[in-house]
Amino acid sequence: MSERHLGATARHIEVLDAIAGGADPLAAAQYVYLGRQPILDRDGALHAYELLFRAGAHNYAEVTDDAQATAQVVARAIGGIGVAAVLGQHRGFVNIDRALLFNDIVHVMPPERFVLEILETVKFDAPLARRVSELRRAGFQVALDDVSELSDELIAALPHADIVKIDFLQTERALLPKLASIVRGHGKTLIAEKVETREDFALARELGFDLFQGYFFARPQVLTAPRNRSPRPGLLRLLALLSRDAGIVELEAELKLNPSVVVQLLRLVNSSAFGLGRNIASLREAIIAAGTRQIARWAQLLLYAYSGDLPWRADPLVQLAGTRSRFMELAAARLRPNDDEFSDAAFMTGIFSLVHVVMGSTPDAVLEKLSLALPIREAVVSRRGALGMLLRLAEAAGEGADAASIAAASDAPAGFAAFTPEVLAELNLAAAAWFGAHSAEAAA
Template identity: 55%
Template sequence: MHDSSTAPNLPSPAAHDRVYLGRQPIVDRNGALQAFELLFRSDAINRASVVDDVEATAHVLARTFVDVGIVSALGPHPGYVNVSRALLDDDVVSLIPSDRFVLEVLEGVTFDTALFERCAQLRREGFRFALDDVTRWSDAIEAILPNIDIVKIDLLYCAPDHLDELVRKLRPYNKILLAEKVETRSAHDRAMELGFDLFQGYYFARPQVLVSRRTEAPRHALLRLLKLLSGEVAIGDLENELKANPALVMQLLRLVNSTAFGLGRPIASLREAIMVLGTKQISRWAQLLLYADGRNLPLASNPLVVHAGTRARFMELGAGLLWPADEPRLDAAFMTGVFSLIDVVFGEPMPELLDKLQLAPPIEQAIRSRTGELGQLLAAAEAIELGDAGAIERACANLPELTPYLASHIGLAAAKWFAERMAE
């Protein structure tokens, strides 16, 4: 899993080169990542500051196609993007790949004959449409439905009695129902009961709450394996440890034979896999497997795995910039990124978990208090994820080689790297 390159190719840090793009996961009933909604961001602060809807969408598309890249922004998943009436009428919409994007139309857009015809034409070209911010049933919504594939219902502003009515009246139309602004466990459970197909909101975007939906997986076995791998280990001892956990062996072999390793030939033997990959590679994947749950979701579809893998890669790339060619520090940075979310996996307080894990002092210090060089780098990673400009500045101030500009581009490079490794 380790990439010999230690830092992405970065352009010169001119202010006008800085680009920002927000994204929020959309998951299915199993919690598997299905899509991202791409959001306009005018700066590193995680807010929209939208003045003109057309300009905002144009910026989102330009940043996705040109600056960030579709792979970095979306991985293998579709992207949802807001479109105004003016944009739908513009030929520029034909530049959007219809197989990669869902066009979101706000509920308040007035549909007339011309717009109905335009939407029908775009649907014939392969586009799917989502109706956004729906809060109650109306004749206008009923008239729009023939041109809509997905209905996004705003749970935050939809009264409970309106929600029941909405779902009941929408069912005969066989539309995909997406619950948006799902911010609590109770809202999620209610939407599940009503039969929603897709979900979006802080309940899913913030990994701390994912623990409530996780099922048992061989996590303690993974911890034992990682402790074994942290020292000099004989191949036979490693093989015996893995054989004691058949489910873990299956996961590791599936990963070995994925395109992420590019071996060009299938590997069926556990010993051969160990010999080909080496203990470092196995250790890296075992760390990420801590975040995979018992539902056998592909790693690329597990929001928490994506989060942990991208953060760990950010840490490794940042360490490569700060301490070039220092392999032990790069490994420590990657491990710090992974284990900084371990409380989510086990549902236990971080201090108690760190006492059990007995990680190397610099890693433990970084996770406990965000102090030390690794701690500052971890703080930068978290600030980039939140789009918190002030926190990015503070974290980078203690790491002179890492400017806010470089940190933002390393964040994009980390997302792209992880998406490419997960592509099947």
């Protein structure tokens, strides 16, 4: 990946220089940050941006988890700042690892605005080739990142890519002509990345590169915007409405009491992710366009994100809420494959099983004030019904206890015997992977 960043004309968005090193940590916590680096065409005109993870105003990445970093970049570009402010009319290249390629967070990005830039660490095998083909059929362009040599793996990957980025810092100059010629011969768009000097730019043009990226063209910048905060009681009421399939009128009334959620919802819908082809400003239209499942995801993540003083991904309550809810949703889908309502109810049960911790109360006291769907309430308060059994499984699995024996017990509802230790382990891993990919959405 190549390091570069962005400026913006949108109101309330401030561009910070790379030397902004002595920022107040408390003040910095009130903002979200995003980097971008311009990608130029042969005439020097702006063609696209690569979007880059930034934890603060300092202009370097500090990436410890590729999936987390990408999730934050996507969430901040779409929900935190807005696609129009970040990209204008151009596309955004987003670094993406193997786990994230197979995760549904990919589909939060509108394919006509985002290019999937596959990291050089990703092994290109048959399952990945099939997945990339699916994503290209869905409208995504795919770029291969940091290519520096002609290898069998590159040749195998070329049919599945649209763009190839060749690293000018890592590639031996003697190999560049042949490498560029072969890639161009496969009909791929060539990007010269990490171009640092005028000589490198001249060489890349001579070799027929289409696009260019590097410090020779622009210095790093960081984009920052105020972090949205949402009051927990309002989010809790919103989730309760969603859990009982409340109508649009009720949802609209509650959302009007949560302006920051409305802002993110409108940004999400106006990002073109929903194929509307037009911007909307009506809250009612936004609810219809996004759908209740997407609204529930955002509200849940926001609820737990602001439950304490710890950073999102370091907060154990956030981790527990995220993985438990997803575990229950996946388990419900395994139990009743064609019942989306049951899966949604399982996810919401996971959410509400921990809200008493957020609110500093008891489950009974918290849920008594909400018009919560009865099966969810009974599952949380007394562990009754199929949802209650799924919650017991999720709790046991999260604590490393013997969840399989609970599933195989005589009082377990029909179908639970299918939750063998192997299946439960698979669900646990999938839930953890989902949390890792999505956990940053609330931080944006």
